[in-house]
Amino acid sequence: MFLSRSKRVRLRKQCLRAIATLLATLATLSCGRAQTPAATVAPVQPAGPKQAVTCRPGDPLMLEDFAYCAAYAVVHSRNKPRDASEVTGFFDAMWVLALSKGVGSEAVNNRVNDRTMLLLQTEQETKRTDKQIGASASSRGSTTLAEKAGFADLLGLAIENGAVQKEVSGSTLTLSTTPYALTTIGGGDTAAHYHKFGELTRLGLSATFNISDQQNVLANATRRQLAEWSAKFRLTADASARSRAAEKYWQTSVVSKVSAPAAAISQTAAAASGLDVSGRRDQIERKFFDAQIDASTNQVRIKGYVQDFLNAHAASGDDELVLALRDDLLAHLKEDITDQINSLGLDQKAKAKLAALVPSLKDAQVSALGAVKDFQDFLKSLSSKPVASVAYSNVRDTTSSTYSVFKFLLEKTESDVMQLDFNASASLYSNPNPALNQQRVRDYAAALDWSGKLGRSPFATMEGNESQVTFSFSGRYQRLLENRHVPGKKADLASAQAKLEIPLFAGATIPLSITYSNANEISTKDRVRFNFGLNFDTDKLYQLLRLSK
Amino acid sequence: MQQITRSIYLCSAGEVVTLEIVATKVGNFASLTLDGDTKSPTSASPLTYQFPITAPPGGIHHGMITCFFPDSAPDDAQYEVFVSGSAGGGRFTGSDIVKTDPGWLRGIEFRRS
Numbered sequence: 001m002f003l004s005r006s007k008r009v010r011l012r013k014q015c016l017r018a019i020a021t022l023l024a025t026l027a028t029l030s031c032g033r034a035q036t037p038a039a040t041v042a043p044v045q046p047a048g049p050k051q052a053v054t055c056r057p058g059d060p061l062m063l064e065d066f067a068y069c070a071a072y073a074v075v076h077s078r079n080k081p082r083d084a085s086e087v088t089g090f091f092d093a094m095w096v097l098a099l100s101k102g103v104g105s106e107a108v109n110n111r112v113n114d115r116t117m118l119l120l121q122t123e124q125e126t127k128r129t130d131k132q133i134g135a136s137a138s139s140r141g142s143t144t145l146a147e148k149a150g151f152a153d154l155l156g157l158a159i160e161n162g163a164v165q166k167e168v169s170g171s172t173l174t175l176s177t178t179p180y181a182l183t184t185i186g187g188g189d190t191a192a193h194y195h196k197f198g199e200l201t202r203l204g205l206s207a208t209f210n211i212s213d214q215q216n217v218l219a220n221a222t223r224r225q226l227a228e229w230s231a232k233f234r235l236t237a238d239a240s241a242r243s244r245a246a247e248k249y250w251q252t253s254v255v256s257k258v259s260a261p262a263a264a265i266s267q268t269a270a271a272a273s274g275l276d277v278s279g280r281r282d283q284i285e286r287k288f289f290d291a292q293i294d295a296s297t298n299q300v301r302i303k304g305y306v307q308d309f310l311n312a313h314a315a316s317g318d319d320e321l322v323l324a325l326r327d328d329l330l331a332h333l334k335e336d337i338t339d340q341i342n343s344l345g346l347d348q349k350a351k352a353k354l355a356a357l358v359p360s361l362k363d364a365q366v367s368a369l370g371a372v373k374d375f376q377d378f379l380k381s382l383s384s385k386p387v388a389s390v391a392y393s394n395v396r397d398t399t400s401s402t403y404s405v406f407k408f409l410l411e412k413t414e415s416d417v418m419q420l421d422f423n424a425s426a427s428l429y430s431n432p433n434p435a436l437n438q439q440r441v442r443d444y445a446a447a448l449d450w451s452g453k454l455g456r457s458p459f460a461t462m463e464g465n466e467s468q469v470t471f472s473f474s475g476r477y478q479r480l481l482e483n484r485h486v487p488g489k490k491a492d493l494a495s496a497q498a499k500l501e502i503p504l505f506a507g508a509t510i511p512l513s514i515t516y517s518n519a520n521e522i523s524t525k526d527r528v529r530f531n532f533g534l535n536f537d538t539d540k541l542y543q544l545l546r547l548s549k
Numbered sequence: 550m551q552q553i554t555r556s557i558y559l560c561s562a563g564e565v566v567t568l569e570i571v572a573t574k575v576g577n578f579a580s581l582t583l584d585g586d587t588k589s590p591t592s593a594s595p596l597t598y599q600f601p602i603t604a605p606p607g608g609i610h611h612g613m614i615t616c617f618f619p620d621s622a623p624d625d626a627q628y629e630v631f632v633s634g635s636a637g638g639g640r641f642t643g644s645d646i647v648k649t650d651p652g653w654l655r656g657i658e659f660r661r662s
Contacts, residue, residue, distance in 0.1 A: 056653040057617055069652030078645055085554035089644050092611050092656040191572035192594045241619035242576045247593070250578050250617075259580040259587045262613035262654055267585025269611035279607075291553070372617070375578075379619055 055093075057258045058369035061265075061361055063097040064330060066090050071325035074306060075318050082321075084306040087289050087329070092269040095281060098333040099272060100357040102341030172227060176206035194242050201240070204232040204389075230393040232409070239382040249378050257371035260364035268357045272350070280344055284336050288329075305332050384413040395427070399522075403429045403442045421449040437482045447476040457503040467503030474499065480521060490519035501535070509535040550634030552641040557658045558632055560602040565635040566659060568643075570596040570614065574626035575648070578617040583610055604661040612657040618648040625649075630657070 055061055055069040070090035077083035180200040187193050209225040237243070272281070289304040309328050313321055337344075346354070393405040407425040414420060424446045432438035451472035460467045474497045483489040499513035513531045520527070550566070551559040560566060570579045572595065581588045581598045590596045604610055616628045630643030644655045 054651040054653070056651075057615055061654075066652075069650075069654075072651050076650075078647075079555055085556075086644075088554045089556035089655045089657070090652065091556075092613065092658070093654070189574045190595070191575065191577045194576075195594050241621040246619075247576045247578070250576070251593070254578075254617075255580045256587050258617060259582050259615050262580070262615045263582040263585050263587055265654075266582045266611040266613045266656075270584035270609075282607075289554070375617070376620070379621070 057261065058365060058372040060365055061093070061097075061261055063094060063101060063333065064326070066093045066097065067329040067333065068322070068326045070094065070329060071322045074310070074325060075322045082310050084289050084302055084304060084310055085291070087306045088285070091285050091288065093265050094329070094333055095284070095337065096265055096268045096272060096354070096357055098337035099341065099344075099346075100268075100354045101334075102338040103346075103351045103355045171211040172208050173211055174206055174208045176204060178204050191242070191247075195244070198238060198242065201238065202234040204230075204234075206230045206232070226396060228393055228395045230391055232389050232391040235388040235390060236386065239385050239387070241379050241382075243382065245382060246379060250375065253378075254371045254375045257367045258375075260367045261361055264357065264360045264364045268353065268360075271353050287336060288332065305329070387411045400436060401429050401431055401433055401438060403427045417453045419451050421447075421451070423447040423449075437484075437486055439481060441481055443478050443480045445476060445478040447474060449474040459502065459504045461505075467507075467509070469503065470501045472499045472501075473497070483521070488524060489522065490524045492518075493520065494518045507537045509537070511535060550632070550636060550638035550641070551662075552632070552638075553660075555630075555642070555644050556656055557660065558634070558641070559662050560634055560659050561636045561662055562602060562606075564602045566600055566602065567633045567635075568598045568612075568657075569631040570598075570616075571629045571631065572596070572626075573629070575618055575622040575628070578619070579628050580615045581612060582615070583612045602659060602661055604659075606661055608661045610659040610661075612659065614644070614646070614655045614657060616646045616653045616655075618653070622648055630655075632657075 053059075053065045053068050055065050059065065067090075070087045073086040073089060074084060075082055077086045079086065178201055180197060180203075183197045183200060184193065206229070207226060208228040208230075209222070210227045211225075237245075240246070287304060289306055290302070292301050292303060293299070294301050305328065306325070309325055310321075313324065316324070341351075387410070389409040389411075391405075391407040391409060393407070394402065395405060396402050405425050405427040407423055410422045412420045426444050427442040428440055429438050429442050432440055432442075449472050451470055453468040453470050455469060457467045457469050474495075476495045476497075478493040480491050480493055483491040495515055495517045497513050497515040499511060501509050501511045503509045511531075511533045515529050515531065516526070517529070518526045550561075550564060553559055558566070568581060570577075570581070572579065577594055577596050579596055581590075581596075583600060588598045588600060591599050600610075602610065614628075614630065618626055625647065627645055627647040629645045631640055632643050633640040643657065646653060646655055
């Protein structure tokens with residue numbers, strides 16, 4: 001039964017409202033860091049560039065970058081609010097780079113654009129098209145003929161309207177997850193824990209509910225409204241970035257190259273310590289951060305440029321404080337190190353070693369960048385391996401009887417833009433009704449889906465949202481045994497479908513499909529049907545929310 | 550061993566330092582370099598490194614930790630550093646590096662008392 005236009009409009013509004021509520025909740029969760037009170041004095045004015053930079057493997061590592069990262073670590077410390085001591089985690093790098101500037105070494109200037117890595121991460125997640133978010137083909141509200149083998153780790157939510165195989169058209173809500181998340185409660189999701197319980201990510205669970213309460217879509221997630229529940233088990237090995245294969249590749253092929261910049265810095269710092277300037281280094285580091293015990297009160301007193309700056313700008317907002325503190329650090333590094341290069345007692349040999357730092361850092365950066373790319377390529381090749389799964393679904397069909405479906409699912413990524421999915425299934429009635437010509441075996445079915453990407457969605461305007469418009473062509477054949485030799489019914493049911501999925505915003509996608517069927521389960525009449533839905537992938541939403549912070 | 554800050558530790562002569570890097574929501578994609586040498590872990594999960602303090606009095610061992618987060622790691626994935634010494638003093642919590650931090654490299658100093 002089709003919904004009336006007013007009901008569809010109301011349902012759409014309710015879906016959007018539910019999503020907005022979920023968005024707001026997730027935004028609250030993801031923005032949990034305490035906010036700094038509003039400034040009561042004139043804000044600090046950073047003098048340098050306002051863009052953020054990163055100090056990551058493969059990045060050009062300049063003095064300004066480390067000063068920014070140090071300032072960020074101080075202002076956003078998770079140890080305690082605005083912790084001046086965090087600067088010590090960056091002092092070696094700033095010390096040797098300031099020294100090398102003093103001896104006239106040229107700066108590395110092929111800077112990688114700020115936020116490049118985070119953008120890449122978000123783009124990768126939002127590009128994914130390998131998850132089954134909606135209901136299976138047998139469900140009343142499904143827009144799917146062939147299922148995908150992947151599933152959402154966190155929570156997948158899909159609301160769909162229409163029908164593929166059913167005469168009765170309806171609306172459904174599908175929730176899906178993996179049980180691995182349960183094991184992390186209390187224990188934390190550490191790499192060691194994943195080694196122990198990671199096999200549980202093989203299992204995916206989902207439940208599909210018929211939507212009757214259109215005022216509150218999520219309220220339909222009750223046992224009474226349960227239309228279908230499924231368990232999916234991945235047969236193939238873990239091909240994720242947390243797999244043992246990924247860690248092994250990291251240790252054997254990546255770690256030495258990716259550590260090259262750190263090795264260059266720590267080697268120069270160690271060499272400089274042996275150049276009779278370590279005493280001066282200690283003195284200068286104490287100028288930036290020092291902790292002394294006050295003899296009269298026996299309390300620790302934090303001193304130094306960083307603490308002084310924090311004290312003087314306590315009312316400033318975090319973002320402006322990071323940039324201003326970076327500028328202050330750079331000014332002191334210049335004043336106390338770079339400009340004092342000739343009074344630090346460095347001989348020519350020492351200066352030559354320091355002058356060699358930046359060129360060696362550049363070589364190290366090239367090495368690290370290559371290693372990062374190799375590693376990302378390896379992870380990509382891992383994720384493009386075929387994924388085979390078996391699934392069990394329990395379908396509570398109100399028009400016939402409850403039945404179980406056993407499926408085999410195979411997914412193969414052919415290229416960056418093409419993917420093949422194959423499903424084969426058989427279903428069995430729990431209690432066949434002879435009056436309805438039912439026997440134990442209900443049907444056999446097979447489906448093949450060929451899908452591809454058409455490029456970035458025109459509606460994905462948010463930075464980093466690379467959600468792809470996808471198309472698919474599917475075919476499905478079903479042999480429905482109870483329809484054999486029954487007048488007015490067909491046992492051989494075939495469908496062909498063309499489907500377009502258009503990402504709208506922040507993890508939400510509208511699937512639109514047009515399906516031709518030679519018949520359906522209760523009629524021999526062939527027909528063309530149009531189906532639509534709204535799919536919601538929280539993994540993508542979560543990633544986009546983090547980027548927008 | 551004494552902790553001065555999350556990145557500075559005061560050690561005695563010959564003391565063997567144990568440094569652990571605990572990865573959460575990400576694989577063990579981290580490394581430690583000490584005075585220019587990339588150290589091999591003594592344990593793979595959590596990544597554990599052990600080395601002796603050989604610097605002269607007042608000297609420093611200059612360490613640097615490099616972390617990496619694959620694209621697929623969630624934004625709250627992190628590495629936490631824990632440090633202890635064979636001469637006692639306890640197990641100290643060192644720096645933490647979260648995926649969204651701009652800095653995935655972090656220095657760590659071991660000063661000889």
